[in-house]
Amino acid sequence: MPSYRRSIHWFRRDLRLTDNLSLRRAVDDSAEVIPVYVASCWKGRHHWTGPGRQGFLCGCLEALDGNVEAAGGRLVVRRGEAVEELERLVRENEVEAVYWNRDPDPFGRETENRLRERCRSIGVAVHEFDDVTLHRADEILTGGGKPYRVYTPFSRTWFQQEKPDCVPAVKSLKTPPGIDGGSTPKLADWGYGEPGIELPEAGERAARRRMKDAIAGPVLTYAEKRDDPAAGSTSHLGAHLRYGTVSAREVFHRAQRALDGARTKEERDSIFTFQKQLAWREFFMSVLWHYPEVLETDFNEQWRTLEWDDPEGDDRFQRWQEGTTGFPLVDAGMRQLRTTGYMHNLLRMITAMFLTKDLHIHWRHGEAHFLRHLLDGEIANNNGGWQWSAGTGADAAPYFRIQNPWTQTERHDPEGAYIRRWVPELRDVDPRRFRKPPQDGQSLAKGYPLPLVDHAAEREETLRRFQVVKERNS
Numbered sequence: 001m002p003s004y005r006r007s008i009h010w011f012r013r014d015l016r017l018t019d020n021l022s023l024r025r026a027v028d029d030s031a032e033v034i035p036v037y038v039a040s041c042w043k044g045r046h047h048w049t050g051p052g053r054q055g056f057l058c059g060c061l062e063a064l065d066g067n068v069e070a071a072g073g074r075l076v077v078r079r080g081e082a083v084e085e086l087e088r089l090v091r092e093n094e095v096e097a098v099y100w101n102r103d104p105d106p107f108g109r110e111t112e113n114r115l116r117e118r119c120r121s122i123g124v125a126v127h128e129f130d131d132v133t134l135h136r137a138d139e140i141l142t143g144g145g146k147p148y149r150v151y152t153p154f155s156r157t158w159f160q161q162e163k164p165d166c167v168p169a170v171k172s173l174k175t176p177p178g179i180d181g182g183s184t185p186k187l188a189d190w191g192y193g194e195p196g197i198e199l200p201e202a203g204e205r206a207a208r209r210r211m212k213d214a215i216a217g218p219v220l221t222y223a224e225k226r227d228d229p230a231a232g233s234t235s236h237l238g239a240h241l242r243y244g245t246v247s248a249r250e251v252f253h254r255a256q257r258a259l260d261g262a263r264t265k266e267e268r269d270s271i272f273t274f275q276k277q278l279a280w281r282e283f284f285m286s287v288l289w290h291y292p293e294v295l296e297t298d299f300n301e302q303w304r305t306l307e308w309d310d311p312e313g314d315d316r317f318q319r320w321q322e323g324t325t326g327f328p329l330v331d332a333g334m335r336q337l338r339t340t341g342y343m344h345n346l347l348r349m350i351t352a353m354f355l356t357k358d359l360h361i362h363w364r365h366g367e368a369h370f371l372r373h374l375l376d377g378e379i380a381n382n383n384g385g386w387q388w389s390a391g392t393g394a395d396a397a398p399y400f401r402i403q404n405p406w407t408q409t410e411r412h413d414p415e416g417a418y419i420r421r422w423v424p425e426l427r428d429v430d431p432r433r434f435r436k437p438p439q440d441g442q443s444l445a446k447g448y449p450l451p452l453v454d455h456a457a458e459r460e461e462t463l464r465r466f467q468v469v470k471e472r473n474s
Contacts, residue, residue, distance in 0.1 A: 003097075004030040004125070006176060008089060010082075010100040011037040011075075012108065014131055014244035015060045016204040017067050018169040021129040026099040029127075032176045035068055035075050036089060037061060038082040043191035048379065050372035052341040054187055055195035056202050060243045061184045063203020073173030077182035079189070083115045090124055093176065098124060101131035101244075104285045105379050106292040133282045134163055134248055137289035140282070147290040151395040154286065155279040163256075166249050197341050200239070200375070207240035211251055215258050215271075222270040229333075229344040230417035235274065236342070238376025241281070252278055284384030287394045294383055298392035302473055303399075306392070307465045308362040316359050319452055320351070321369055323423070326451035328434045328444070329409045330354045332422035339422070341375040346412060352389035353403045358458040360465070363390040391466070399466040402459045410435040423448070 007030040009023045015037075017023065026033050061077070068075040078085040086098065098119055103109055112128070119126045130136045140157050141147060148154035187195065200206070214235035218225070225233035240246045252275060259271040288294060298304045311317035319325050323334035333347030343351070348370070355366045363386040370386070371377040387393020391401070413419055416431025425448040426434070433444055437451050 002029055002031045006030060006032045006034070006093060006095050007097040007099060008034045008036055008086065008095050010086060010098060011035060011064065012100060012103060012244075013242065014101045014247075015064045016207070016245050016247070017071060017171075017173075018204065018208070019166040019247040019250050020101070020170065020244075021131045021167060022099045022101045022127070023170055024167045025127060025129065026097075027170050027173060030097070032174050033073065034089065034093060034095065034175055034179065035073055035173065036086065037064075037075060037077050038085045039077060039079045039185045039189065041079050041081075041189075046190075046372070047368055048371050049377065051187060051190075051192040051195045052197050052199065052373060052375055053371075053377055054185075054190055054192060055199050056239055056341075056375050057243060058185050058187060059199060059202025060245055063205065063245075065184050067204060068173060068175075071171055071173040073175040074179070074181045075184070076175075076179055077184055079182075079185075082111050083118055086115060087118055087122070090119070090122070093179065096125060097127060099127045099129075101129050104132050104137070104289055106288070106295070131247065132244070133285055134252060134278070135161055135282060137286040140286060147286060148283070149287075149394050151280060151283050154283045155276060158279045158282060163252055164249060166247065166253060195341075197339060199341070200236075202243075202245070204245045207237070207245035210235070210237055210240060211246050211254060215254050219255065219258065219274045220262075220267050220270055223273040224266065224270065226273070227346050227412055229347055229413060230421065234345065238342075238378070242376050242378050248278055248281070281378070281381055284380040284394075287384060288380040291394075294387065294393070295379070298390075299387055299394050300392050300396065303392045303466070303469060305472065306469050307360075309360040311361045311365050316452060317355075317361055317365060319449075320355050320359060320361075320366075324449055325354070326443075326449040327354065327405045327455075328416075328419045328423055328426055329405050329413060332419045335422040337370070337373050341373060343370075343374065344418075348385055349389050350403055350405060350408055352386050353397075354405060356386075356390040357402045357462040358405075358453055358455055360458070360462065363387060363392065400463060402462060404455055404459075406434075406436050406455065
C-alpha cells in the first residue's frame with residue numbers, strides 16, 4: 001500500500017523521468033503524484049541568465065511535458081514565488097507530502113528552507129534527495145572533517161567513494177484529474193523575444209543521445225584532443241547536466257562501463273580524464289556549499305583588497321564582450337559564446353584570464369557576462385572557473401601564472417582553424433600571424449582592430465598589483 005494518497009514532486013534542475021531520485025520515490029510512495037514546475041516571474045535583464053538559457057529551459061520543459069503525458073500523467077506549471085505556489089497546490093488538492101531534489105546553490109537552498117518550514121507548519125511531509133551530484137558536499141571531507149580547498153585531494157577522496165546506482169525510470173505516472181496544468185513557459189514570459197542564437201535540441205531524449213554519442217566518440221580521445229578548440233572533442237553535456245535532462249550518476253556509470261571495456265591505454269586515459277571533469281564539477285559545488293560568500297567576494301581572503309579597474313571607465317570591457325580586442329584567440333572565444341551560447345573550456349580560461357590580468361577588470365563582471373550567455377551556465381562551476389583564472393579562488397592558478405594569448409594560440413590553434421571559424425575577418429590571413437602581436441603596427445586584416453593592450457606590459461602591471469597586496473599583508 002502506498003504511504004500517501006497524493007503527493008507533489010517539485011521539478012527544478014531534474015527535468016527528466018530517468019534516474020530521478022525524488023520523482024522515483026514519490027511515485028513509489030504515492031497513489032497519485034502531481035508533477036509541478038514553478039516558473040520564475042521576473043522580467044527583463046537578469047544577473048544570472050539570459051534569453052539563450054531561458055530558451056533552452058523552455059525546450060526542456062516542453063519535452064518534459066510530453067514525457068510526463070506519455071507516462072500517463074500531466075505536468076502542472078505555475079508562475080510565481082515557489083513556496084507560495086506550492087502551498088496553494090497543497091491546500092487545493094489535499095496533498096500529504098512534497099518531494100524534491102536539493103539545489104546545490106544558496107538561492108535554491110534558501111527557498112527549500114522556507115518551503116520545508118511551511119510544509120511542517122501545515123502538517124505536510126517533506127522528502128528531500130541529493131540528485132544533482134553523485135556525492136553530497138558533506139560526504140567528501142578531509143580526515144579532520146573539513147571541506148577541501150584544493151581539487152587534487154578532493155578528487156582522490158571522491159574517486160575512492162562508492163558511486164550510487166541509478167534508479168529505474170518512471171514509466172507510469174498517475175496525476176489526479178481536474179487540476180489545471182497551465183502551459184509551459186515561453187520566452188515572452190520573461191520579457192524576451194528571440195533567443196538570438198540557434199539553440200541545440202533540448203530535453204531528455206536529446207540529452208540521452210548526446211550522452212551515448214559522446215561516450216562512444218569524443219570521450220575516447222578526450223585526453224589527447226580536449227584542449228584543441230577546433231576539434232569538437234568535448235561532450236557538450238554541460239547544458240543537459242545543468243537542467244538535469246540527464247543525471248551525473250548515469251553519465252559517470254556509462255563512462256565507467258566504457259572504461260571497463262576500453263581497448264587501449266589511450267582510451268582508458270581519456271575516459272578517466274573525462275570522469276575527472278565530473279569531479280571538478282562537484283568540487284566547485286562543494287566549495288559553493290561550504291563557502292557561499294564566494295559569489296560576493298574572493299575565496300582567498302588575501303586578495304580581497306586587490307586593485308581592479310572600473311569596467312565603465314573606457315570601452316575595454318565592451319570590446320572584450322564583443323570580441324574586438326585585437327587578440328584573435330580571445331576574440332574567437334568571445335564570438336563563439338555570443339553566437340552559440342557555448343565556449344570551449346580552454347577558451348573560458350583564456351578569455352577570463354585576459355579580462356582579469358590583461359584588462360584588470362574584476363572577475364565578477366566576467367562571471368555575470370558568461371552566465372547571461374552560456375547555455376550550460378552553472379553558478380558554482382562558473383564562479384570557480386573565474387576565480388581560478390583570476391588567481392583568487394579555491395585551488396586557483398597562482399597569481400603569477402598569466403596565460404599569454406599569443407603563445408596559447410601557437411600551442412592550441414597553430415593552424416588558426418578555430419580563429420578563422422569565429423573571426424571571419426581573419427579567414428584569409430596566414431595563421432602564423434596569429435601567434436604574435438603585429439610587428440609592423442598594421443592590423444591583421446581590414447576591419448580588424450589592433451591589439452587593445454600590450455600583453456607583456458599588462459602582465460607586469462598584474463604582478464605589481466598582487467605584490468602590493470602581498471607586501472601590505474606581510
